[in-house]
Amino acid sequence: MxxxxxxxxxxxxxxxxxxxxxxxxxxxxxxRKAGRRVFAGAALGLAAGGALHFLAGxxxxxxxxxxxxxxxAVAGLLAYALFFLFATPARRGLRKAHSKIAVGFxxxxxxASAFSLLDLxxxxxxxxxxxxNTELIVNESGLLLxxxxxxxxxAVAARAASRGERSRAAFLLAVCALILVPRGxxxxxGLMRLDVIEASAGRLSFVARAGLLDAAAPYLDxxxxxxxxxxxxxxxxxxxxxxxxxxxxxxxxxxxxxxxxDARWTKAAACVxxxxxxxxxxxxxxxxxxxxxxxxxxxxxxxxxxxxxxADVDDGELHRFIYRTAEGRDVRFFLLRKTGERGGPGQIxxxxxxxxxxxxxxxxxxxxxxxxxxxxxxxxxxSLGKPGGCNPIPLEHRVEDGVVLxxxxxxxxGAVHFTQAGAG
Amino acid sequence: MIRQSFMRGRRRKALAAATIAxxxxxxxxxxxxxxxxxxxxxxxxxxxxxxxxxxxxxDSMPLEIGGxxxxxxxxxxxxxxxxxxxxxxxxWRNNILGFAPFLRIPAELDGPGRRPAGLIGTRFELPLPGxxxxxxxxxxxxxxxxxxxxxxxxxxxxxxLAGATLARELGLAPGGEVRLKLPRPVRLSVVGxxxxxxxxxxxxxxxxPLVQELAGLPGKLQTVSVSAMTVPEDGLSRKTRDDPDTLxxxxxxxxxxxxxxxxxxxxxxxxxxxxxxxxIWQVAAGEGAVIDKIQLLMIVVTIAVFIASALGxxxxxxxxxMERSREIGLMKALGASEAEVHALFLTESAIVGAGGGVAGxxxxxxxxxxxxxxxxxxxxxxHFVTIPVVVFISILIALAGSIMPSRLIARLDPAEVLHGRR
Numbered sequence: 001m002x003x004x005x006x007x008x009x010x011x012x013x014x015x016x017x018x019x020x021x022x023x024x025x026x027x028x029x030x031x032r033k034a035g036r037r038v039f040a041g042a043a044l045g046l047a048a049g050g051a052l053h054f055l056a057g058x059x060x061x062x063x064x065x066x067x068x069x070x071x072x073a074v075a076g077l078l079a080y081a082l083f084f085l086f087a088t089p090a091r092r093g094l095r096k097a098h099s100k101i102a103v104g105f106x107x108x109x110x111x112a113s114a115f116s117l118l119d120l121x122x123x124x125x126x127x128x129x130x131x132x133n134t135e136l137i138v139n140e141s142g143l144l145l146x147x148x149x150x151x152x153x154x155a156v157a158a159r160a161a162s163r164g165e166r167s168r169a170a171f172l173l174a175v176c177a178l179i180l181v182p183r184g185x186x187x188x189x190g191l192m193r194l195d196v197i198e199a200s201a202g203r204l205s206f207v208a209r210a211g212l213l214d215a216a217a218p219y220l221d222x223x224x225x226x227x228x229x230x231x232x233x234x235x236x237x238x239x240x241x242x243x244x245x246x247x248x249x250x251x252x253x254x255x256x257x258x259x260x261x262d263a264r265w266t267k268a269a270a271c272v273x274x275x276x277x278x279x280x281x282x283x284x285x286x287x288x289x290x291x292x293x294x295x296x297x298x299x300x301x302x303x304x305x306x307x308x309x310x311a312d313v314d315d316g317e318l319h320r321f322i323y324r325t326a327e328g329r330d331v332r333f334f335l336l337r338k339t340g341e342r343g344g345p346g347q348i349x350x351x352x353x354x355x356x357x358x359x360x361x362x363x364x365x366x367x368x369x370x371x372x373x374x375x376x377x378x379x380x381x382x383s384l385g386k387p388g389g390c391n392p393i394p395l396e397h398r399v400e401d402g403v404v405l406x407x408x409x410x411x412x413x414g415a416v417h418f419t420q421a422g423a424g
Numbered sequence: 425m426i427r428q429s430f431m432r433g434r435r436r437k438a439l440a441a442a443t444i445a446x447x448x449x450x451x452x453x454x455x456x457x458x459x460x461x462x463x464x465x466x467x468x469x470x471x472x473x474x475x476x477x478x479x480x481x482x483d484s485m486p487l488e489i490g491g492x493x494x495x496x497x498x499x500x501x502x503x504x505x506x507x508x509x510x511x512x513x514x515x516w517r518n519n520i521l522g523f524a525p526f527l528r529i530p531a532e533l534d535g536p537g538r539r540p541a542g543l544i545g546t547r548f549e550l551p552l553p554g555x556x557x558x559x560x561x562x563x564x565x566x567x568x569x570x571x572x573x574x575x576x577x578x579x580x581x582x583x584x585l586a587g588a589t590l591a592r593e594l595g596l597a598p599g600g601e602v603r604l605k606l607p608r609p610v611r612l613s614v615v616g617x618x619x620x621x622x623x624x625x626x627x628x629x630x631x632x633p634l635v636q637e638l639a640g641l642p643g644k645l646q647t648v649s650v651s652a653m654t655v656p657e658d659g660l661s662r663k664t665r666d667d668p669d670t671l672x673x674x675x676x677x678x679x680x681x682x683x684x685x686x687x688x689x690x691x692x693x694x695x696x697x698x699x700x701x702x703x704i705w706q707v708a709a710g711e712g713a714v715i716d717k718i719q720l721l722m723i724v725v726t727i728a729v730f731i732a733s734a735l736g737x738x739x740x741x742x743x744x745x746m747e748r749s750r751e752i753g754l755m756k757a758l759g760a761s762e763a764e765v766h767a768l769f770l771t772e773s774a775i776v777g778a779g780g781g782v783a784g785x786x787x788x789x790x791x792x793x794x795x796x797x798x799x800x801x802x803x804x805x806x807h808f809v810t811i812p813v814v815v816f817i818s819i820l821i822a823l824a825g826s827i828m829p830s831r832l833i834a835r836l837d838p839a840e841v842l843h844g845r846r
Contacts, residue, residue: 058670125659131715132455132722133462134809141812254759357681377655377683382557383518390683391518 001142003124006218006283008146009276011117013221014179015042015109016154021172022102024161027095034099038106045107049114060194067190069108069115070183076101076108077176084172112183149275153225156269160225160232167231174224178217185210222276229269236262290373292353292362295322295332300408308335308404310348318365320353323408329415332362333395335404336370338381349384350404351392354417363392393417426771433744437772440740441780444821447733448784448814453792454722455814459807461715475565475704476689478503478648478696502644505632507696508560509552511650514691519683522564523650525632529639533594534603541590542627543604545635550578562629565651566620573598573616580631583615587625591617602628606638650692650701655683730821737825741773745832752833753841766830770823777822781815788814 019042028034049069056065080101126139161168185207192199192207237258244252298321300306306323313319313335320334332353338346354360358374365371370379377390385394395414398405480501503525511523527545532538547561561578562569576583586596591614596602600614618629636642661684664671671679679687689701745752755765789806796804 059672122659125657125662129462129465131462131465132458132719133466134459134807135466136462137459137809137813375655375682377519378653380518380521380653386518389516389518390681 001138002279002283002286004126004139004142005146005149005279007120007124008117008143009150009279010218011113011120012147012150013153013218013276014175015106015113016150017157017175017221017225018109018172018179019106020154020157020159021161021168021175022106023158024168025102026165027099028102029162037099037103041103041107042110045110046114048107049111050118052111053115053118063190063193066115066119067187067194067196069112070187070190072108073112074180074184074187076105077180080105081173081176084169109179146279149272149279152268152272153222153276156265156272157225157228159265160228160269163232163235167228167235171224171228174227175221178213178220178224181210182214182217185214218276218280222273222280225269226273229266229273232269233262233266236266289361290364290366290371292364292373293318293320295320295353297322297324299323304408306406306408306411308406310399310402310404313337313348314345318363318370323411325408325412325415327412327415329418331411331415331418332360333406333411333414334363334392336365336381336384338384346382347385348399348404350395350397350406351385352395352414352417353392354414355390355392356387356417357390360418426768426775433747436740436744437776440737440776440822441783443733443736443740444777444780444818445784445787447729447821448781448818449788449791450729450784451722451726451817452785452788452810452814453795454718454725455810456789456792456807457795457804458715458718458722459810460805462719463807465715476650476652476685476692476701477704478650478692478699478701479646481698481700501698502641502646503648503696503699505636505643505645507699508645508648509554510695511648511692512552512555512558514688514695515680516652516683516688516691519653519688521651521653522558523560523648524562524565525560525645526647526649527632527635527639527641527645528627529606529635531604531606531628534605534609541604542623543584543635543638544624544627544629545632545639546629547632548575548578565649568620569624570619571616572619573614576615576631578631579633581634582611582613584612584628584630584634585616585618586614587627587629588617588619589625590627604628610638648699650688652685652688653683654685654688657684660684661686726817730817730824733821734825737773737777737822738828741769741826741829742832745769745829749836749841752836753838756836757838757842762834765833769830769833770826773822773826774819777819778815780822781818782811784818785811785814 019038022028022038023035028038052065052069053062056062083098083101126136130136157171161171188197188203189207191197192203197203237255239247239255239259244255247255296319298306298308300323306321308319308321314337316337316339318334318336320332323331323333325331333351334353336349338349353362355372355374358372361372361374363370363372363379370381370384371377372379372390375390379391383391387394393414395406396410480503505525508523508525511517511520514520524546529543529545531541531543533541549563550560552558552560563575571585573585576585584602586594586602591597594602596614596617598614598616602612602614604610604612612628612630618624632645636644660675660679660682663675664679664684664686680690681687685703689703692701693699752765755768756762788810792804792806796802
């Protein structure tokens with residue numbers, strides 16, 4: 001469930017924060033109409049984004065539509081940023097233009113967010129079947145909660161940003177930068193895929209680095225929101241007891257109402273930030289790939305043979321070993337005693353910890369079954385040691401006097417399956 | 425402030441809660457019944473093992489009732505037994521737990537109480553040349569089959585297993601004899617009684633060469649059941665099932681190289697000439713067909729009940745607001761904003777909705793047990809996930825019903841209301 005929650009937060013939080021900051025602008029606060037226009041633009045953008053993803057299909061068409069949507073979002077962002085930084089909206093004529101650009105920006109960003117959500121959901125499946133079941137309900141509610149959490153962050157941002165123009169500007173700048181870099185990189189990647197721009201090593205490395213920022217972006221967004229809320233709390237209205245007593249009754253009630261309201265909003269901001277951080281970090285922790293068990297280092301004797309005593313590995317557990325070849329590559333292999341027919345002891349499987357297809361992510365032994373880490377398939381234990389499919393690559397060996405003998409030359413040949421150079 | 429406001433007009437609120445509780449109990453009962461099957465289906469599709477049936481291509485499935493095949497043999501297409509080792513040539517050979525061939529022919533029992541009975545030919549534990557520890561036969565793929573007596577040898581000519589139901593009817597026991605007309609009379613000795621819990625219980629199970637000889641179809645089979653270790657279904661396998669033309673070549677490679685049921689079935693079809701492979705989803709095939717219709721019913725009922733309750737709540741809310749119009753005027757005069765007055769009433773509404781939802785959820789749990797007893801004759805397990813869903817829907821009903829009456833709040837002017845003109 002948290003994975004769907006995080007997907008929704010990733011897709012919508014940047015948009016929600018921007019919308020909140022836009023709604024907190026002085027011109028929007030003056031009239032309700034400006035706020036309503038932003039909402040309407042955003043709703044239209046969301047619908048458009050969803051519809052475009054649905055109609056785009058897949059493959060090249062999808063990439064082209066994605067480029068268009070991302071391009072619109074980036075263009076809207078740059079237009080608004082330029083206007084915001086360089087044009088003072090004090091003049092009448094510019095104010096209208098400012099409002100239009102703000103609405104356009106909100107709409108384009110909404111469309112891009114909806115498109116991203118559907119992109120992220122395309123690889124997942126809510127449940128194994130479309131019939132209503134517990135898993136489906138839990139995952140859908142995760143998605144819904146994520147959207148609500150993003151909306152809450154937007155509401156908090158709107159309230160906190162209304163306290164001061166400079167803080168609002170700083171917040172908006174930070175959030176827009178966090179949107180521009182990953183989305184700009186995605187736009188660049190799309191353009192390279194469509195052969196509009198030539199792919200070059202420099203551009204690809206920029207895209208890859210921006211991908212790292214994309215992973216950290218939600219945390220940075222939460223940080224920005226927390227910063228804004230702290231600033232809001234710092235500038236809150238507070239009166240000492242004497243001041244309150246000196247005021248006429250009505251003004252005193254109003255002052256304490258405002259103080260209470262500020263305190264409540266700050267608490268809300270703290271809750272929202274805490275909830276977001278909790279969800280993001282739990283998801284990051286829970287989606288780690290399984291860790292391989294420790295590999296025992298072995299080395300070849302003077303005769304160029306690695307020796308492993310059968311007695312050491314005879315307990316039915318997976319025993320992993322690691323060997324450093326002459327070229328400095330690390331080769332992993334494991335031994336496992338299989339159960340034979342009718343439950344008796346079977347043969348010992350001696351295999352590389354890598355697979356022909358998925359490479360050297362390795363295998364884990366969990367609950368009496370062997371699983372491939374890369375593709376999550378269960379390996380039939382009796383078939384360990386035979387080549388083919390997702391099975392670990394068999395390792396040539398000899399058994400003599402209760403000792404498994406593996407030649408170092410053989411392990412050297414197997415180094416081609418492993419990618420890690422020996423750690424210094 | 426909400427608490428104080430809540431205590432007013434408790435009777436009307438109770439009525440509103442009861443309306444919602446009624447709706448909620450109906451939704452809970454239906455949801456509880458269908459989630460049970462949905463969960464079973466999801467679990468089956470997520471499991472790591474599956475059965476795949478190979479049948480001759482272009483063959484209509486044989487018409488089987490009680491283990492007896494009523495289709496005439498003439499004109500049927502067959503699979504060749506000599507093609508069976510090719511199953512272990514596929515890419516996913518290491519995931520094949522076992523397979524068993526089947527040839528079913530209709531026969532007639534001779535003697536008192538003439539009646540048709542099915543004769544199923546299969547292998548029990550035949551080793552394959554070239555494979556040291558692989559055995560072809562039903563013992564490998566059906567570990568839950570029980571035999572009272574002994575299993576026939578794969579090369580036997582006269583020993584058969586009698587299904588438990590059939591044996592009970594005819595009074596057969598291990599060591600007994602059974603006579604068939606095929607049309608020529610045949611005597612077979614019963615070496616064991618077989619209980620499977622499936623259609624084999626009403627038939628005779630014999631070694632394949634015997635049945636092939638009796639049917640005059642040497643070396644031929646009708647179906648092969650393959651038991652394979654697979655990876656649970658996910659988005660890619662679903663996409664391949666529904667929309668195979670939209671797969672990119674990268675996605676196709678990934679699908680082929682992952683041990684999905686569909687991928688293994690596809691490779692089996694590639695390996696065996698003239699075979700069509702179909703995965704068997706037992707729950708999905710049986711209860712799943714019915715549950716689709718129940719789900720549609722549930723959605724329709726939910727919508728109807730939603731609208732009805734919302735209308736009921738709506739009229740109750742109008743009365744409430746009209747009654748408390750002076751209070752609203754006072755609040756506005758004191759400086760409350762429109763949004764705050766709206767929030768007060770909507771929050772009350774939501775709390776009433778939640779309370780009604782909880783009550784209705786519990787009532788619905790009881791109702792689903794009653795339905796379970798009367799229809800299935802057993803208790804239905806209660807799924808706790810229905811409670812949050814029903815409470816959420818109830819709150820939505822309450823809020824939906826309060827939208828229209830809330831417009832009235834905006835129209836109340838403090839001066840007019842407090843003066844008493846309204």
